[in-house]
Amino acid sequence: MTHHILAIDQGTTSSRAILFDGSMKRVATGQEEFPQHFPASGWVEHDPADIWSTTAATCRSAIERAGIGPEDIAAIGITNQRETVVVWEKDTGRPLHNAIVWQDRRTAETCARLRAEGLEPIVTERTGLRVDPYFSGTKLAWILDQVAGSRARARRGEILFGTVDTYLIWRMTGRAEHVTDATNASRTMLYNIHESRWDEEVCRALDIPMQMLPEVRDCDAEFGVTRPDLFGRPIPIRGVAGDQQAATLGQACFRPGMMKSTYGTGCFALLNTGDTPAKSANRLLTTVAYQLGGTPTYALEGSIFIAGAVVQWLRDGLGIIRHVSETQALAERADPGQRLYLVPAFTGLGAPHWDAEARGALFGLTRNAGPAEIARAALESVAYQTRDLWEAMQADWPGEGAATLSALRVDGGMSASDWTMQFLADMLGAPVDRPDVLETTALGVAWLAGQASGLYPGQEGFAQDWALERRFEPAIDAEERDRLKAGWDDAVRRTLTTSA
Template sequence: MTHILAIDQGTTSSRAILFDKDMHPLRTAQQEFTQHFPNSGWVEHDPDEIWDSVVATCRDAVEGRDVTAIGITNQRETTLVWDRVTGAPIHNAIVWQDRRTAERCSELKAQGHEALITERTGLLLDPYFSATKLAWILDNVEGARARAEAGELVFGTVDTFLIWRLTDGASHVTDATNAARTMLYDIKSGQWDKDICGLLNIPMSMLPEVKDCAAKFGVTDLFGDPVPILGVAGDQQAATIGQACFEPSMLKSTYGTGCFALLNTGDTPVTSQNRLLTTIAYQLDGKPTYALEGSIFIAGAAVQWLRDGLGIIDNAAETTSLADAADPAQEVILVPAFTGMGAPYWDADCRGAIFGLTRGSGPKEFARAALEAVGFQTRDLLEAMQSDMGAGGNAVLRVDGGMAASDWAMQFLSDINDAQVDRPTVLETTALGAAWLAGMKAGVYPDQAGFAEAWALEHRFTPKMDANTRAARYAGWKDAVSRTLSQ
């Protein structure tokens, strides 16, 4: 039988999903790994622990079956530097959530560099992206800069690191979607930008070769017979592909650790007037398709905080029953700025806050506030997107990710956005997107049109909240955010 292996390397866990010839998931393996918080606002991962979790889950998912091709999707912007010969990392991976370079970004803004960076990369000058993380490693790890300039070190996002390890150092490559998130890549010319690299004093010899999302990335024999790696996309772009958002104006929103909404803008890179990101949705046959993206740093991570930080739930599923039982007279609002606020605010310095607490507030109200925060933040993104595109209302959201399984959260999402929310039969759209890229390149899965036809609806949520309530609730959210922002 034909099998495609999808590696889904996420922020809190690594997963491997084996798909059959009909793109149905056969077997899934998942393994969490350690989150390191060495300082306030700093987030790191151990690269070797990531690697070990990927190998273990892949072997569990494959379980001796033949694999035709491998697709990889990964947490984006997370930054790694390793030895070109040995493959040994010189520092922990600095995670996309990490804010340690906020001061450096502020300095670069004050020097007037943000306009150039936004024009070339489509991104804002923010510690979210890989560039200043990479510069920090070179500046703070003993001997790193000299070694980099001597050609001894290489840089990569997680996909690049995994491919390097899978191919035993034979391939130092990435795809256009991951390159587009580094803040070092010109998304219009399709080249690493020498001016930005020069600004940050980053040797271009460290950077990987950039390929299409469906391409020959290398061959691995880690699981037995040689298997080609034929598909790569950053996690949010892979979800966009998995949701078959191939036409301009199609919109998907993924609810995992963070929340990320991507709006397909076709051949045209649209410059946002509302501090959204212009990025590459996918690149096939040398042709990029662009998107507007809104990035929310904390979505499912707020539920993790209820579990691990406050200890008021044992598992995420409990939030639904708690939220259902919350006192409707209390309007507790959680602004989950644990690592700053993403789009459209881009405030690296603000921190989380809770408003509306009374003596009667408890776990039920906290759970409801955590779920509602996702809906409120999504509305911020959708309003910004509609403004940039000159359109308004009647949005249709294709949703996926772990939190999309919550009927309560998705109904509130529909209510507060006055939008139709479509949940597909396959919620594993990120892994499906990676699998489709690899399977399509291998010639065993259908083309874009055939794949789009296969998309199937599991449940449609429609708004039930009245307009006055919707307006009042959103006004309360906006007031809470205004009180939370650092300036």
């Protein structure tokens, strides 16, 4: 009896597979980390073979741990690290280069040149994005520049491009399907989000042959079936969404004005703006939240590059903690009379500043400052950055001063920290809602695949099933909130480069 959904969550540092039952409850999980490659300063790569092998292995592990067979799986949903680029040969499947990861900054000079040539207004108008190394377009162009003859081969249909979802589907279906969904397409800097098609002018500006781009489908479309030998029988792939859009779905943010923020390595906040792509005056991104029935739903997005990674830095860089779980206890012991501000611009600053050259800084140090005060500043930096996004979104949608965001739904590993979530509520001056299910990314694509297969309810029923685990209410007054935020704003101003 096919009453399970297999959700694949292919992330930046690990691949996971989670089996959900007919009631959308987690049954079993498989997870494997894989190596990160840093060939030069600011460069981040993955071996596509590692992405594939860990994905396949975790799927088999989850199925085995659940004690079920392939006949018990109705469909597969896939969510993935966005913007990461894979280019491979159509006939052999051999990658032309390691995957270039979303964090990679190697194309910063290229992006600066393109901005100087006046391309950014066209990119922003059509794709909703900025000309930035974060997105897939210049990464793809870089690979084509480096591998001799690859553009000519791409024009002949011999070379394929894909984000991670596309690469996995191509391999899972035995090379039968070269496809993606609208959310992943909208993160490439090559996709016209208003006309729902690849943009010829932007592709031409980057000299990217359109023959190598995948077909774009709805998030709950039919993406093919797995080859029979992979899991023991063909299983349909019925749900695909980039990780942050999948989390938006998993948080049941179906109504315009609903907002979620996911705290993983980075932090990504999305505000549902409905069927209208809101144009940001505050350097936010306009993107596709999801697409069902051929109709896109849009979102404003703010991207913070360093969230959970700042806690990893406390552990691996400074050595002031041994385990991530120690951070909260340290922060609670911090001297309330000292106020440190850590701006974690380790790889630049994302929205709303978009300063690729900014670097991290710590302000307010005194002789008595120590690990506890630094740990508190690290956790607080996540809330301050989220407040920056909150204010920008409130100003952008549906117009300046017209929107009042009522609450923020949170997920991701860092959302498990009660101390951090309370400080976040304090800084927003609004409730922070943490759901029962923190694995919202996997849940989002499980729901996509399940409702497409008739196993799970539609949007309304799924939204009714969303369950709150804890609500964090603001516990400080507006005067204190503004005083703390003023200190953060001053620290950021000192950190920004003159070119920002």
